[in-house]
Amino acid sequence: MTVKKKHILVCNGTSCQNVAHDEIFNNLKKELQNHGLEESAGLVRTACFGLCEKGPVIEIFPDKVFYVQVKPEDAKEIVEEHIIRGKPVKRLLYNEPETISGKESGEKARFKRKQIRIALRNCGVIDPENIEEYISRYGYEALGRVLDEMTPSDTIRIIKDSGLRGRGGAGFPTGLKWELARNNQNDQKYVVCNADEGDPGAFMDRSILEGDPHSVIEAMAICGYCIGAGKGLVYIRAEYPLAIERLKIAINQAKEFGFLGRNILDSDFHFDIEIRYGAGAFVCGEETALIHSMEGGRGEPTLKPPFPAQSGYLGKPTNVNNVETFANVPVIILKGAKWFSSIGTEKSKGTKVFALAGKINNVGLIEVPMGITLREVIFEIGGGIRNGKKFKAVQTGGPSGGCLTGKHLDLPIDYETLVAAGSMMGSGGMIVMDEDDCMVDFAKFFLDFTVEESCGKCTPCRIGNKRLNELLDKICKGNGAMEDIERLYNLSIVIKDTALCGLGQSSPNPVLATLNHFRNEYEAHIIDKKCPAGVCKALMTYEIVEENCVGCTACARACPVGAITGERKEVHRIDPRLCIKCGACLEKCKFNAVIVN
């Protein structure tokens, strides 16, 4: 078995496809044929390289030479110069001034589109059910080093110096959190891993637990050593059966190898981990609610202080971090605070995992350095918007966050910038929306969510969000008045100002963000009684275009409420008073005679 000498990899990502992709591909094919190279050189289409800005792109495998902004007429030169003569075509190389050789240019290009996988370092690389594979990638060596060479304070200092901040929401400095828990004296303390990933549209914690459970176990043990806790608890969503299964296997293996249990790696340190299940309550992502839930109660948050570091699980000092935060820890220990803090921005160090979803081509999980721009994430790594539609907005921070628009595309992503722009980092969900999404409807979607997920304890969240939702519903149904915008705004501000926990304090964010950035859409619903994106059913009208209607009766037969009348071979009509806007007629009509306004 031999590998073909050379392969030409042609990016088949959406945005490259749009720029004469077929022509380039065909020209390359022709060139190879012309030179009789079909057998010795390969030509294949690949998924998106994530360098869409410089597309169309081509890579020569295995040389790692990278051509950007390739035109169909370049095919000849590429084949003749590079494939046949082995000389990179300099003018097409990724354009970095200091670049000399093709390979270096390729590396640069790769770096340019490159993600840095720290938290995800082992995901998709090792067999998560085999501890040896984890060990072979420096697994548990951070724990070993900490136990062998470092005091808890030394270790906490490294975490503090690294600048690592909580990856679950507000971004509290992790080292400081550990220090607080350490400073509260108690014979019993707990380390809790929050794996109750409640943000609908985020799945990085699930992926880490499914792909690399040991990294979390190792970090929890390190945390236990630092704060003086002998027990760890993982609070995990019951909706993640595979993650639970793999975590259980990993815990057992870690015990078997002596990374959990008594006298870990011959030290005086003992640590064990238990699993507690969530049961479908978004609010349990809030630390105090999570703790009440672990204690077997309703997951209602309580006022802080006291912080869990003072009085947490069973009233004992408790440190809660989320999965992604923990997954960073072993790397920081082994590679050092300096290395970690060299990545990212001034106040947001390291990388962040994002779950790209929605109307984006490369839906997936990415890990990028803090400070990267939204544009790079969405249009390069994410491959741009599906079906060539127009980008409208991206929701970050889930139901607690807000939407960011075209004008935010070049903002560097870090905790502070996102908050300043009216959104938040959250756990890292990024839902991309295109021109077909109605922002009023989208705000209502999130309010539906918060209304359903509010614990009911405090007035602003329990009743306020309900009223916000009702106001949005009123607007979506075409019954809104201009003063409703003011009411939405005022109510949102007070809910944020008075709610008890993070859920309530952030629940109006989607409303405020859409009000700020898409006020015109609200006005269109209220004044013109129109939904510009064509989403809000109540504002749609179905009509039959006379010229196109052939009188096939398909629509009339499909209509569930008998709103369509008309004789066979005659033009049909829709009675707007009866129409329930189900869209069945539109679906059935083969003659484009049904239109929606």
Place this chain on the structure above:
Amino acid sequence: MSNIKVELKKYQVEQIKEICKSFGNNPDELINVLHKVQGTFGYLPAEVQEVIAQELKVPVAKVYGVVTFYSYFTMLPKGAYPISVCTGTACYVRGAETVLQEFKKELGIEVGQTTDDGRFSISCLRCVGACGLAPVVMVGDKTYGRVSPDMVRDIIKEYSD
């Protein structure tokens, strides 16, 4: 006064007691116990909650308070093939709503209901973490990705023999 008639066989009550015992009859483990019992019986009717309350020595009002707090717990039996439509954000923007409508139309039931023959029930859930496949539908443990309304009939057909 109020004697509870448990609509369960004696051995089933024993099963519940066994589960409670396996968690040391520890009230802190209430949620884990409820998970396990629901896993065994499919749902958590009032009588079952009474037994759990007695075993863990907590007021049954508390058990009920917990059961009604978490969306994962149900007091109604689900269909033999419970259909869960993900209505997380990613699925929503990719059209989960129309898929849900189609299921409701095809089966003639609303969310939270079970078909008369007891085969299907529909529920919504918030994100299974498979956003890459949005919209996502689960039937029992099986996940269907990139579901469009016209796939609905075929999915139902798979379970209607």
Place this chain on the structure above:
Amino acid sequence: MPKVKNPDELKNLRNQLTARAGKKQDDKKHKDPVVIKIAMATCSIASGARDTFNFITAALKKRNIDAIVTRTGCMGYCYAEPTIEITLPGTEPVVFGQVDQTKADEIIEKYLKKGELVDGVIPKNYESPW
């Protein structure tokens, strides 16, 4: 497995493991084996990764190809599930997306047997600390 007693033992273990992975051929009469990793996270499985896994293991056996097939976690390319990564001896790993049975068959026939890439390669676009 006896407990790992101290950090030095752990490092030794790691060295042994990496060495073993590199010299798998020692205990086989075949030459360098192919290493195939199949993503088996929730999304992958929902997209049919289990079928792909079963097909590949069966096909390799039937076609008498020496390969180590393991499952792994999410590679991050949710849009392209099921994804698999193949490392031919002495080459860089290559990731293929949307690998159903047909595609898997094509990959075995072309890439494994002849070293010919097929459509659907997913370019590696990340760096990791090790």
Place this chain on the structure above:
Amino acid sequence: MINLTIDNKKIKAEEGTTIYKAAKMAGIDIPVLCYMDLHDLNIEHKPAGCRICVVEVEGRKNLAPSCSTEVTEGMVVHTHTLRVLNARRIVMELILSDHPKECLVCPKSGNCDLQKIAIKLGIRDIPYQEISEISTYRTDFSPSIIRNMDKCIMCRRCETMCNELQTVGALSAINRGFMSVVAPAFEMDLEDSVCTYCGQCVAVCPTAALTEVDHTNRLIRDLSNPSKTVIVQTAPAVRAALGEEFGLEPGTLVTGKMVSALRNLGFKYVFDTDFAADLTIMEEGTEMLERLSKHLQGDTSVKLPILTSCCPGWVNFFESQFTDLLDIPSTAKSPQQMFGAIAKSYFASKINISRKDLIVVSIMPCLAKKYECQRDEFKVDGNPDVDYSISTRELANLIKRANIDFISLSDDDFDAPLGESSGAAVIFGTTGGVIEAAIRTAYELYTGKSLEKFDFRELRGMEGIRQATIDFDGTPIHIGIAHGLGKARELLEGIRKGESRFHAIEIMACPGGCIGGGGQPLHHGKTEILKKRMEAIYREDQSKTIRKSHENPYIIRLYEEFLGKPMSEKAHRLLHTHYVDKSKKIIYI
């Protein structure tokens, strides 16, 4: 000490003090709604849920709930900025938007915390009405308490009382979000739950979500029916609290005025439950002595301690939660029921009317009494010994409705023969009183000696659990006292484990005993009122010429004329009862 500034005043407060308390000490009033401080009961309920008490703290991004935010060094607080006022108003509007707008006919109108704060905040409009959904629930009518959860504002006070103070566990928050509410399991009727009807939930409910079953209209109907003879008995704790409803200082005794008011209202005879309390001592004391003597003689078949049984909330509690101990409480009926049994037999025949034409009404500080008088054990051919019970609050409302100028009423005396009582009977109204009364009699009967002093101060006080050893002329008798069902539970757990060394235990379901009953004028969190009522009770005892139950001449005559002797067959039939296992038993199909 911590230095802070509230509304530009420099204030020092101890560490751990909340902003609300610090402000209060400085004379700054911050409105609170869900917050409740029952200081003497060691309960500070601060869920920080209603968000009415929010204040602005400099340097903090959102408003802070003052009820539960602790002061910190250098903190600068503003309690009434426009931002705060706006937030409070909107929060109140939100609460009202999910609340029935029926103040005009609401039983709590005029005495409703929600209404008071709405007035204070100047709410003149409830926005969102045209769109707003209101959460509605089925109204639950039990024999004692009505739950109308449409009016629940989720302050969770009832939940705290039921679970933390009383450990009854009948109530829990259920559901979540907009539909969350406090309810029994499965939203079952209170009657089917473990509720004891102690009424502590009602006593703290800020709205009319929890109210007592109101019998005043029924009473007016009966009083105006010429074919009925309506008589009334009044419990001891009522006279120590009723005055509060008319603006008198807490702790003012209004026994005479109360009697006159009742007579003005048209009761044919105004009697005193205290008479029956003396009777209770005769029966319960005798039973106690009997058990005690046998025990001291070494009879191991006798179970000790003996538990008092005059509190119906407590009876309900052990009938559903301590069913293995059903044989240790005294079998003596409560004074209310003893009164009814004697009234409808002895007294009815004395005035020569049939029991069905005699209506016996009781005025009680208690809601459980409403349930107790409906128990089947206390009926003869379906006719109850006590027809119904009304609370102190209901009586006050009736007096007000009848336009009786309570304050200027003269002091009247109870009617004979069921109106005479001893000081021992009066102290039934407070925690420790029943056992003290029992000891006054038991001591003399056991030792054959006269007591030199009647005040057993070691049995008095507000401690949740108290214990004392009384020297019965060389024999030490160990007494335990608990008030509040949570404290009762502690003592009972001790008995269950066989760790109890008590000979006799008094238990009252409500904190402070009957003076703190669920039917008393609302103390709105001022628990010092309980102490004042307690002092009043002991003053009344002091002022009585007869201080021991067995010396009450009408009691002596009742035994001579009618009952024979304590624990006689007739006394047993009329004055003793049995207990029912109300616990939930699992029965398989």
